[in-house]
Every structure is written in C-alpha cells, then in structure tokens.
Amino acid sequence: MPxxxxxxxxxxxxxxxVTGRTVASVEVHHPRAIRRHLEGADSFVQALTGRTFxxxxxxxxxxxxxxxxxxxxxxxxxxxxxxxMSGQLLVEKASSPDETHLRARFTFTDGxxxxxxxxxxxxxxLAVEDLGDGDSVPPRLAHIAIDPLDEAFDVxxxxxxxxxxRTEVKRALLDQTLIGGVGNIYADEALWRARLHGARPTExxxxxxxxxxxxxxxxxxxxxxxxxxxxxxxxxxxxxxQSGYFSRFLAVYGQxxxxxxxxxxxxxxxxxxxxxxxxxxxCQPRPRASSARKRPA
DNA sequence: GAAAACACCTGAGGGC
DNA sequence: TGCCCTCAGGTGTTTT
Numbered sequence: 610m611p612x613x614x615x616x617x618x619x620x621x622x623x624x625x626x627v628t629g630r631t632v633a634s635v636e637v638h639h640p641r642a643i644r645r646h647l648e649g650a651d652s653f654v655q656a657l658t659g660r661t662f663x664x665x666x667x668x669x670x671x672x673x674x675x676x677x678x679x680x681x682x683x684x685x686x687x688x689x690x691x692x693x694m695s696g697q698l699l700v701e702k703a704s705s706p707d708e709t710h711l712r713a714r715f716t717f718t719d720g721x722x723x724x725x726x727x728x729x730x731x732x733x734x735l736a737v738e739d740l741g742d743g744d745s746v747p748p749r750l751a752h753i754a755i756d757p758l759d760e761a762f763d764v765x766x767x768x769x770x771x772x773x774x775r776t777e778v779k780r781a782l783l784d785q786t787l788i789g790g791v792g793n794i795y796a797d798e799a800l801w802r803a804r805l806h807g808a809r810p811t812e813x814x815x816x817x818x819x820x821x822x823x824x825x826x827x828x829x830x831x832x833x834x835x836x837x838x839x840x841x842x843x844x845x846x847x848x849x850x851q852s853g854y855f856s857r858f859l860a861v862y863g864q865x866x867x868x869x870x871x872x873x874x875x876x877x878x879x880x881x882x883x884x885x886x887x888x889x890x891x892c893q894p895r896p897r898a899s900s901a902r903k904r905p906a
Numbered sequence: 907g908a909a910a911a912c913a914c915c916t917g918a919g920g921g922c
Numbered sequence: 923t924g925c926c927c928t929c930a931g932g933t934g935t936t937t938t
Contacts, residue, residue, distance in 0.1 A: 611932095641915085670932075694931055695916080710916085730916050732932065776909065784909095785933080793931060883912085884931050911937070920928085 611692040613756055613790025613830055615838035616670050619698055622848030623665040623674065623724075626700040631661040631679070631718040642712035642726060645689075646736035656737040657715070660684060668746055669753040669789030672698075675744060676737075685740050689747055693732025699725045700848040756789035757827050758834070768819045771811050778814065778822070779807030779886065791826060794862045795833065797887050799825035801861045806893040807886050832858065861887040 611619070635657050637643055637650040646653045660676040663683075667673075673687040690698065699708075700722045713726040713735060726735055738747045755762050767788060774781050781787055782796040791799070800807050802825030805818060814822075836858065837847065860870050865878040869889035879886045 691933080693915090693933080730914090730930085732915065774908090780909085783932085882910090882931090883929095885929085909938085911935100913935080914933095916930100918929090921926090922924105 611670060611694075611696065611838075612792035612795050612833075613670065613758070614795075614833035614836075616667055616672060616692060616790070617758075617834055618838045618847045619692070620665050620667040620672055622700065623662075623672065623698060626722065626848055627662050627674065627724055628665055629661065629663070630721070632657045632659065632676075633716045633718045634658060634714075636714040637712075638714070639712040639728075639731065641731045641734070642728060643735050645734050653735070653737055656684075656686060657688060662688070666746075668750050669756055669785050670792070671750050671753060673738075673740075673747055673750070675740060683740075683744055685744065686737050687740055687747060689736050689738045689750070690726070691733050693728060693730065693734065695729040696733025697725075697727040697850075698848055699727060699850055701725055701850075753785050754787055754789040756791075756830075757823065758790075758830055764823060767823065768816065771819055772814060772816075774811040776811055777807060778805060778809045778811050779881065781811050782807075782826070783882075788826070790830070793884055793886075794859070795826065795829050797862045798829045798860060801825075801889060801893060802829060804892050806888060806895050807881065809896050861889060863887065 635654040637653060640650065643650060643653050657676060659679060661679070662674045663677045665672065665674050670691060672690040674690075675687040676684050678684055690696075692698070703716065703723050708725065708727045710727050710729045711725055712728050712731070715724040717723065726733075738749055740746075741748050741751065757767075770787055771781055774787070779796050779800060782791050782799070783793065796807070799822060803818065803822040805822060837851070861876050864876040864887060866875045868874065869876055869892060872889065872891050874889055874891040876887055877890050879888070
C-alpha cells in the first residue's frame with residue numbers, strides 16, 4: 610500500500626523518466642480512474658495531448674506533474690495522481706503486454722517508453738487540475754499537511770496541533786490535514802518506536818512523547834525511503850516495476866504473534882477503523898480506561 | 907466545527 | 923469445483 614516513501618520513490622521515477630517529455634496520445638481504459646476529472650475523458654485527453662510534463666511534485670501521497678504548452682509556456686494545470694491502495698505508475702516499453710488492470714496509457718512524441726496507470730482496486734485516480742497561484746500546489750491538495758520529511762515541516766506547529774486534538778493518537782496520525790503521508794503501516798511502526806499505544810488520547814501526550822513520536826515517524830519514513838519503500842505483494846512497485854525491501858524491517862505491522870524485536874512479547878493485532886492495528890502489548894500498553902478517550906456509543 | 911462512521915472497490919484466500 | 927464470506931485500507935462524503 611503506497612504511503613509517503615512509496616509515493617516518493619514513484620515521484621523520483623517519474624522525474625527521471627517522464628519529465629521533459631511531450632505527450633503524443635492518451636488512452637483512458639476505465640472511467641473510474643479519472644472520476645475526479647469532472648469534465649470527462651475527452652477533456653482529460655485534450656488537456657494532456659501535445660503538452661509537456663515539466664516536473665514531478667509530491668505532497669503527502671499525492672503526485673502532480675505540471676504541463677506546459679509546446680512553446681514552453683505553462684498551462685497553469687497539472688496531471689494530479691493518487692495511487693490509492695493499489696495504483697501503479699509504470700514506465701514501460703510499448704511492446705510490453707497490457708496489464709490486467711491497465712486504466713490509462715500515455716505515449717510520447719519521442720517514441721520511447723510509455724507511461725501506464727495500473728490499478729487493481731480503483732481507489733486511485735488521475736485528473737487534470739488547475740495549479741495554485743504562481744503554479745504552486747493544486748488547490749484541491751492545499752488541505753494536505755506538509756510531510757515530516759519536508760524541510761518546511763513545522764515541528765512546533767505539529768506538536769501544538771496534535772495536543773489540541775480530542776482523539777486517539779493513531780487516528781490523528783492518519784489525518785492528512787495534520788501530518789501528510791502517514792498511513793496505517795508507518796503509523797503502527799512509528800507508535801511502536803515511540804512506545805505508545807494508538808488509543809492514547811492526543812491531549813494527554815507529554816511534549817516529550819510527541820517529540821519521540823515525531824522522531825519515530827521521521828526515522829521510519831526515512832529508512833523506508835532508503836529501502837525503496839515497503840512491499841507486501843505485487844501491489845506496490847516503482848515506475849520500473851521493482852518492489853521495495855522495507856517489509857523485511859517492519860517491527861510490528863503484519864507481525865501478529867511474532868516476537869517483538871525489542872522485548873520478545875508476541876505482537877498483537879487489534880481492529881481499528883475497520884482495519885488492523887499491530888502493537889506490542891508490553892512496550893505499548895493500552896491506556897487505562899480512566900485515561901482513554903470516551904468513545905461515543 | 908470537529909470527530910466518527912461509512913461507502914467505494916477488487917482479488918486473494920479460507921471455509922464449506 | 924464453485925460459491926460465499928472476510929480482509930486489505932486511503933479518501934471523500936455523510937452523520938453525529
């Protein structure tokens with residue numbers, strides 16, 4: 610499942626393989642893949658055909674590729690992409706057989722490798738959107754918080770915002786308006802590193818605990834990025850179809866009943882927001898009922 | 907306004 | 923072999 614490190618790996622691949630190339634043709638194979646492009650498939654195709662991708666940017670788990678006119682003038686628009694749970698942006702030879710879940714294809718005027726959007730579960734999608742003032746972040750992505758690997762990330766503001774919340778700490782980590790790019794896998798890993806249970810109430814976290822948590826987030830994201838991201842199956846790959854290696858280093862996620870790398874206690878799995886949370890019962894004790902957040906009936 | 911719940915979606919895997 | 927159910931989970935919308 611693509612989270613920040615995986616999306617950043619894809620962004621780097623796009624920057625290497627796609628930036629500077631001019632689109633010759635666009636094919637949309639599944640309408641749901643461009644459901645966020647409200648003007649429809651014809652508009653999507655027209656907005657990109659003959660235009661040149663000039664960069665590859667990322668905020669949180671979103672990617673966007675600004676496009677320019679043939680004479681180099683900015684169109685003020687960008688191809689915005691989100692990989693969802695199973696999306697892949699692949700750079701492949703035209704002779705490569707189509708993937709089963711191929712949703713869109715871009716060919717280029719240089720006749721080189723084409724760009725394909727493949728998505729099994731169709732949670733991801735593509736759209737052409739206006740850029741913000743000064744060709745900055747597309748307005749639809751403006752609510753996504755800067756991620757903790759960004760130099761502009763404001764530690765004090767994050768700490769204050771986290772402690773202002775009235776929710777559980779894991780819910781807060783998954784809130785992309787608070788901190789960008791963290792998903793279920795890295796939230797569990799960061800909480801384990803900070804020795805915090807995900808149900809701990811945010812407003813009762815000590816300043817030092819927030820600092821430990823942020824350090825855990827930064828460390829785990831940075832290490833995952835260095836390993837090329839996490840891969841549990843074939844659903845996450847870079848633009849060349851290669852899987853990451855970070856899954857070999859996961860301490861708790863998907864490790865139910867295996868020993869905690871720190872203390873040896875079997876890792877537990879708990880249901881959380883219709884998905885799974887993994888933690889160490891010894892290193893990350895559940896908060897006492899008196900200090901846990903009261904949940905609505 | 908904030909927080910929580912829910913819908914969306916497909917394929918793998920397990921049980922029968 | 924085939925059917926049914928559960929599970930995976932990020933995001934936008936709806937509900938509380």
